[in-house]
Amino acid sequence: MAAMSVTRMQQQTMRIVRPATRREVVPSGLLGMVIFVGAEVMFFAGLISAFTISKAGAPRDAWNLPAGQVLPLASTAVNTVALFASGALLWVAGRQYRARSSAATESLLAAIFFGALFVVLQGREWVDLIGHGVTLRSSALGAFFYVIVGTHAVHAVAALAGLGVAWWNLRAGRLSYGFFLGAQTFWYFVVLIWPVIYARVYF
Amino acid sequence: MRESISRVAQASAFAEASADRGILGGGWSACALRPRVERTLQRARSRLWLAAALLAAAPASALACPVCGLVGTSDNTWAYQAMTATLTLLPLAMIGATVWWLARLVARADTERPPARSAGKQILPLARRSQMLAGPEAKPR
Numbered sequence: 001m002a003a004m005s006v007t008r009m010q011q012q013t014m015r016i017v018r019p020a021t022r023r024e025v026v027p028s029g030l031l032g033m034v035i036f037v038g039a040e041v042m043f044f045a046g047l048i049s050a051f052t053i054s055k056a057g058a059p060r061d062a063w064n065l066p067a068g069q070v071l072p073l074a075s076t077a078v079n080t081v082a083l084f085a086s087g088a089l090l091w092v093a094g095r096q097y098r099a100r101s102s103a104a105t106e107s108l109l110a111a112i113f114f115g116a117l118f119v120v121l122q123g124r125e126w127v128d129l130i131g132h133g134v135t136l137r138s139s140a141l142g143a144f145f146y147v148i149v150g151t152h153a154v155h156a157v158a159a160l161a162g163l164g165v166a167w168w169n170l171r172a173g174r175l176s177y178g179f180f181l182g183a184q185t186f187w188y189f190v191v192l193i194w195p196v197i198y199a200r201v202y203f
Numbered sequence: 204m205r206e207s208i209s210r211v212a213q214a215s216a217f218a219e220a221s222a223d224r225g226i227l228g229g230g231w232s233a234c235a236l237r238p239r240v241e242r243t244l245q246r247a248r249s250r251l252w253l254a255a256a257l258l259a260a261a262p263a264s265a266l267a268c269p270v271c272g273l274v275g276t277s278d279n280t281w282a283y284q285a286m287t288a289t290l291t292l293l294p295l296a297m298i299g300a301t302v303w304w305l306a307r308l309v310a311r312a313d314t315e316r317p318p319a320r321s322a323g324k325q326i327l328p329l330a331r332r333s334q335m336l337a338g339p340e341a342k343p344r
Contacts, residue, residue: 023312025305025308025309025311025312026305026308034301035301038294038297038298038301041293041297042290042293042294045289045290045293046290049286049289049290052282052285052286053279053282053283053286055282056278056279056281056282056283057278057279057282
């Protein structure tokens, strides 16, 4: 009698408390990437903060590159245009992917190309600067320049690798929406943090 | 100044411990070291007073932080304050934006699908639950 009543109670309880139906309001890959990007934003904010305070505290004539060198403003502006073009193409790829996933292949590849162009052109500038004696140890400005811009370049390469994997999987027809959104978010971060770095470090 | 305070504190603690435990030949008052310890304490106290007077008379020189509001150029004071504000507000803004974004997504999902079917456990009123657990023949209280 008691056993029957316990069984019935269990049945009734199961009927009252239905098992949770999980629903995904945001893909886990995207949420994880958003949290990671938040941490990266703070990392760059710390670097830019250190740069700003050091620059403000340094004597005016001491805050420059050795041998009268200046940071390449104009050519970096061209690189910046390439980076923005890459971001815009990725936005287009996102829209195409949502409409019909296979349609995004070409625009995603173009976004990767322009992103890679930005990294290569930045690398060429670095080679020029190093050739003129601007190194990590040459001055405080040189040290900050290589650390901040170099860190951004590392992020750009990592984000390009993510976009490359996304493109490969898209071609093979096995790209998940969450992965695409994660890679897209990381690249947007790389694109959008760059103007802040450019404005603070180069000017 | 911190060193002087530390030395005074150490010497005082040593003297008190010695007196309490009867170390140094049975009693602090008879101890041969007492005049030297007291002289050291006196000197340390004098230095402490001197440091406090200097701090009161010339706070700008005594401040260790070169970018605080009282000293430094206007440029680095501004940079210090602006960066402090940025590093304080930026994480709060990001957390707030993320919470707002998630809340908006959840609200949108709720309008697309009724929450009762999708929000996990269905909570019934307590009286109704008691009645269901007791069985259909039981009368509600």
